[in-house]
Amino acid sequence: MCGIAGQIVKNYRSSDFNLISSTTDMINKLNHRGPDDMNVWQDESLGICFGHKRLSIIDLSSKGRQPMCSADGRYVITFNGEIYNYLELKRELENSNQNILSKPIQWKGYSDTEVMLEAISRWGVYGATKRFTGMFSFALWDRSEKRLYLVRDRIGEKPLYYGWVDGVLLFGSELKALCAHPKWKGEIDRDSLALFMKFNYIPAPYTIYKQIRKLEPGCITHVSLMDKHEEFNCKRYWSIDNTVNQSRLNIDEVTAVNKIESALSKSIERQMIADVPLGAFLSGGIDSSLIVALMQNLSTKPIQTFTVGFHDDSYNEANYAANVARHLGTEHKEFYVTAQDAIDVIPMLPNMYDEPFADSSQIPTYLISKLTRDHVTVSLSGDGADEFFGGYNRYLWGKNIWDRIKIFPLPLRKLIADLIKSPSPQTWDNLFSVLGRFLPNKYLHQSMGNKLHKLSKIVGATSANNVFFELISLWCNDDFVIGSKRISSKETDLLKKYNNLDFTEFMMCVDMQSYLPDDILTKVDRATMSVGLESRAPYLDHELIELAWSLPLDMKIKNGKSKWLLRKILHKYIPKEMIERPKMGFGVPMDSWLRGPLRDWAEDLLSESKLKSDGYLKTSLVREKWDDHISGKRNWQYHLWGVLMFQAWLHR
Numbered sequence: 159m160c161g162i163a164g165q166i167v168k169n170y171r172s173s174d175f176n177l178i179s180s181t182t183d184m185i186n187k188l189n190h191r192g193p194d195d196m197n198v199w200q201d202e203s204l205g206i207c208f209g210h211k212r213l214s215i216i217d218l219s220s221k222g223r224q225p226m227c228s229a230d231g232r233y234v235i236t237f238n239g240e241i242y243n244y245l246e247l248k249r250e251l252e253n254s255n256q257n258i259l260s261k262p263i264q265w266k267g268y269s270d271t272e273v274m275l276e277a278i279s280r281w282g283v284y285g286a287t288k289r290f291t292g293m294f295s296f297a298l299w300d301r302s303e304k305r306l307y308l309v310r311d312r313i314g315e316k317p318l319y320y321g322w323v324d325g326v327l328l329f330g331s332e333l334k335a336l337c338a339h340p341k342w343k344g345e346i347d348r349d350s351l352a353l354f355m356k357f358n359y360i361p362a363p364y365t366i367y368k369q370i371r372k373l374e375p376g377c378i379t380h381v382s383l384m385d386k387h388e389e390f391n392c393k394r395y396w397s398i399d400n401t402v403n404q405s406r407l408n409i410d411e412v413t414a415v416n417k418i419e420s421a422l423s424k425s426i427e428r429q430m431i432a433d434v435p436l437g438a439f440l441s442g443g444i445d446s447s448l449i450v451a452l453m454q455n456l457s458t459k460p461i462q463t464f465t466v467g468f469h470d471d472s473y474n475e476a477n478y479a480a481n482v483a484r485h486l487g488t489e490h491k492e493f494y495v496t497a498q499d500a501i502d503v504i505p506m507l508p509n510m511y512d513e514p515f516a517d518s519s520q521i522p523t524y525l526i527s528k529l530t531r532d533h534v535t536v537s538l539s540g541d542g543a544d545e546f547f548g549g550y551n552r553y554l555w556g557k558n559i560w561d562r563i564k565i566f567p568l569p570l571r572k573l574i575a576d577l578i579k580s581p582s583p584q585t586w587d588n589l590f591s592v593l594g595r596f597l598p599n600k601y602l603h604q605s606m607g608n609k610l611h612k613l614s615k616i617v618g619a620t621s622a623n624n625v626f627f628e629l630i631s632l633w634c635n636d637d638f639v640i641g642s643k644r645i646s647s648k649e650t651d652l653l654k655k656y657n658n659l660d661f662t663e664f665m666m667c668v669d670m671q672s673y674l675p676d677d678i679l680t681k682v683d684r685a686t687m688s689v690g691l692e693s694r695a696p697y698l699d700h701e702l703i704e705l706a707w708s709l710p711l712d713m714k715i716k717n718g719k720s721k722w723l724l725r726k727i728l729h730k731y732i733p734k735e736m737i738e739r740p741k742m743g744f745g746v747p748m749d750s751w752l753r754g755p756l757r758d759w760a761e762d763l764l765s766e767s768k769l770k771s772d773g774y775l776k777t778s779l780v781r782e783k784w785d786d787h788i789s790g791k792r793n794w795q796y797h798l799w800g801v802l803m804f805q806a807w808l809h810r
Contacts (some may be wrong), residue, residue, distance in 0.1 A: 160224070161188025161211035161687075162236040162318075163330035164297055165339065166306060166383070170205025175340050177207040184328075184335040185209030191238070191331060191687045194218075199225040199234060204383060206299060206306070208236040213690055215240065215432050215536060221267025228275040229264070232302050235278075237271050238331050239294030239316045240694070242428035244270035247289060251276050283307050287378060287395050291428070291699065295373070297329055304383040312396045313542070313698045314362070314375030314675025317683060321370035322388045327381065328370075332684075333512035336370060345369070351514070351774065351804070352642040355633040358516035358800045359677045361648045366513035366807075374648075375675050396700065398707060402656070402667055406710040411726070414713050417705060419452075419727045425699035426452050426538070434535035437462030439526060439693075440490070442478025444721055444728060444737055445540030445549070449696055451731035453538065454486045462534055463488040466495060466526040470747055481736055493529040500525065500746050501755055508807040510688050516800040517677050518748045523685040531691040541678055542697035545670040546706040547721040548662070548714035551609070552629055557661045559613065560622050568620065575618035583607025583793040608793060622661045623653055626668065632797050638776050648672050663711055670703075749795040753788050760784070760798070763805040772808060775801065 163184040167177070177200050185196060192211025200207040210224040225236045241247070248265075251273070255263055265272060274296075277286035283298060293315035298307040308329060310318050319336060320329040323343060328336045337344060350364040362372040373379060379392040409417075430436060430453065438453055440446050440463040453461050463483050467476025476492045483490035503521050510524070530537050544550050563571055581589075586607035615628035627649070636644060652668045659667060679695075686693040696702075706714075709723070716722040728737060752760055762768070764784050769777040780801055783794040 160213050160238045161185065161191030161331045161335070162209065162238045162295070162297060163188065163328075163335040164208040164236060165206070165329075166327040166381075167205035168325050168327075168383075168388075170202070172202070177202055177205065180340055181207040181209045183338045183340075184330060185211050187334040187338045188331055190690055193690050195223060197223055197225060199227075199236075201299075201301075204304065208234060208297060208299065210236045213535070213692060215434055215692055217267045217269035218433050219267060222269035222271060224271060226271050226275060228279050229266075230279050232300065233275055233278055234299040234301070235271065235275055235296055237274065237294065237296035238318075239292055239296070239311065240429075240692070241270040241274060241290050241292040241294065242425075242431070242699075243289075243291040244273040245431075247277055248273045251280060254280070283309070283378060283380075284393075284395055291701070293694070293698070295331065305380050306382075307378060307380045308373055309378045310373045310375055312376045312700045313670075313679070313703070315679050315683065315695065315698060317680065318373040319365060319370055320373060320379075320390075321367075323369055327388070333365065333367070333370065334509070337512075343369070346774075348639055348642040348774070349645045352639040353645070353647050354514050354516075354804065355639055355775075355800055356631050357647075357649070357672075357677075358632060358796065358803075359680065360513060360515075361672055361676045364645075364647075375671075398667070398670065398703065401704045401707040402659070402663075404708070407708045409709075411713060411723075414709055415723055415726045418702070418709075418723050421699070421702045421705050422448070422696060422727075423452050423456065425696040425702055427456055428699075429538060429694045429696050430456065432536045435462070435533065436536040436538075437464060437530065437534040438538040439463075439530070439540070440465050440479045440483060440488070441475045441540070442480075442482050442737070443475065443540070444724055445543035445697070446479075447482045447540075447732060447737055448543075448724055448728045449538055449540050450482065450488060451486055451728065454488060455731070460487055460489040463490045464526060464530040464533070464537065465490070465492040466522055466529065467492050468522075468746075469494065469496065473745060473747060478737075478739070482732060485732055485736065491529075491533065493526070495522075495525050497747075497751070497755065501751065504756070504759075504806075506688075507803065508810040510684050511680075511807075512684075514800070514804040514807045515680065515684075516796075516803040517681050518795070518799050519745045520681045520685060521746050523681055524688065527686045527691050527693070528689045531689045535690075536692045536694060537686070538694050538696060539682065540697065541682060541693075541695040542674065542703075543721060543724060545666055545674050546697065546703055547724050548666060548711070549720045550665075550669070551720075552612075552626075553662050553665060553715060554718065554720055556616065556625060556629070556665060557622070559616050560619075560625050560661065563617055564622075568618075572618045575614040578610055578614040578617065581607075582791055583611055584790060586610050611793075623657065623664065626661075626665050627653070630673070632800060633779075635776070635779060638779055640774060640776065648676075660711060662715065748799060749787075749793045752795060752798060753790070757788065760802055763802055763809070764798075768805070772805070774804070774808070 188211045192213045194214040195212035198209045208225040294311045295316040295318035324341045326341045345368045347368040354360045362374045376396040379390045438450050465476050465479035468474045500521050590606045616625045619625040619628050649672050656664050786792040787794040
């Protein structure tokens with residue numbers, strides 16, 4: 159895992175600015191991503207310069223240093239990530255080399271980067287990238303064609319930003335690297351801001367800046383110095399579409415369980431390769447517990463596991479994790495943090511994420527990353543299981559509720575929705591706490607009040623797919639962001655693309671291509687890399703994803719249970735009663751914090767004078783929700799957290 163940055167300057171003249179020093183300034187902004195080494199490469203005659211910050215994971219010697227040139231001298235690469243199948247590719251290259259009666263490959267070291275370059279030299283950029291299994295983003299300079307390639311992994315684990323600024327092409331792992339360039343001009347894109355206010359993240363390819371884009375997952379884009387224009391040619395080398403649209407496999411459940419367990423074990427085994435200490439995040443839920451169980455099954459010694467605990471029982475999973483760790487025999491460490499520990503993270507968030515980002519679980523994710531980094535350099539996680547195995551609560555009840563209510567006239571449904579919304583979420587929570595002893599467990603979930611208010615959105619929706627967008631959308635007023643216009647986002651494009659899918663599979667498919675890369679993986683990458691920790695996600699192996707999508711939905715959601723196949727595998731290693739409990743999100747009590755210890759901070763950022771002076775958001779709408787929230791009438795924490803993260807970023 160590393161940080162990359164670089165530039166191409168058209169018609170470069172050394173009198174403009176120094177290539178090496180300006181690229182060094184860019185790459186130095188990424189010290190946290192690569193604390194072990196720094197290097198810069200340039201071709202001054204062409205105005206091109208690459209920078210690299212290294213976090214040494216495989217081949218810790220100087221022979222793994224980047225930017226790295228291919229053996230034939232044609233390619234130069236600066237690469238962020240890990241290629242998990244590089245040893246298999248290395249053997250394939252060596253065997254194919256013998257078959258064509260060439261000289262044996264003379265490897266300088268044993269890094270995955272060197273294998274990548276040899277693979278690209280042998281099979282070309284597209285042919286090689288299709289063979290890579292891993293998480294990666296990289297820039298590749300083709301000296302022969304005078305062409306720059308920018309490449310991102312299939313699911314979007316590793317970020318890559320790029321764009322032309324005043325005749326200079328800039329790229330980097332994070333926006334802060336681009337902002338450090340002497341030509342930088344950062345104009346806020348109000349249309350992107352409107353998307354952020356809707357989703358609490360900015361979906362790719364957009365960023366908060368007008369001229370800069372995120373490279374979308376599974377894509378390769380290139381630009382040639384031989385062309386007069388500055389247009390990028392973007393091509394997708396991998397898409398889930400072929401798997402999503404094909405008929406499902408006709409196999410029995412036992413066969414499916416064995417196939418998934420084998421594929422997941424293979425992914426984990428690959429991702430456990432490292433020349434530095436390695437461990438795993440463990441929440442005690444299904445996803446992370448299965449990862450840890452299979453890791454321990456593959457290991458000859460206790461693996462290290464890490465959990466963060468909270469003193470608020472509504473948000474604390476540490477006891478569950480400790481039970482799982484004890485049963486599996488891991489070397490377990492748990493860290494309890496106070497509300498003040500979490501609140502102290504908030505001022506760091508604008509710099510950590512570079513653009514507005516408002517998933518409040520970014521706070522505990524940073525805390526567990528920071529504490530884990532004190533013991534290991536690499537940690538495996540359970541990210542991705544929800545999207546591919548039907549884990550989110552909305553997958554369980556979204557379709558069932560819609561099928562039951564769609565028979566009623568819309569005016570009646572809107573009336574029912576208003577009745578559900580009348581009591582505040584807190585009032586509903588209090589009611590369920592009283593009735594809890596009389597209700598079955600399936601009706602007892604954390605934050606039932608919020609869930610019922612989400613239910614009201616479904617009840618008042620006009621179509622099945624509208625149900626989903628009602629659930630994931632926040633600020634939807636067209637005039638909320640002043641001066642913005644409605645633009646198409648990936649989420650709305652996918653609505654048209656997959657309108658023939660089963661409603662539940664539709665939700666999973668959209669989440670996989672939007673919420674997962676643009677929220678979950680962004681959150682994890684910035685939080686872990688801010689402390690120099692590499693996070694790996696075995697569920698995101700593309701072969702496992704393709705297998706999961708080829709299975710029928712009733713093998714993922716069955717008998718009212720999510721992640722059915724994963725549960726069946728996990729029960730082989732951990733007693734059922736140890737992990738069967740209501741799903742708990744990884745979050746913090748932001749609703750009460752905004753009424754308590756964060757109230758003064760929030761009031762300052764949301765003051766009428768400041769909002770009007772900034773001129774981005776409709777002040778009356780913000781103040782209305784803020785007043786409702788602090789009075790306890792409604793819980794608007796998700797809406798308000800988005801506004802607060804934008805304001806905090808803006809005023810940084």
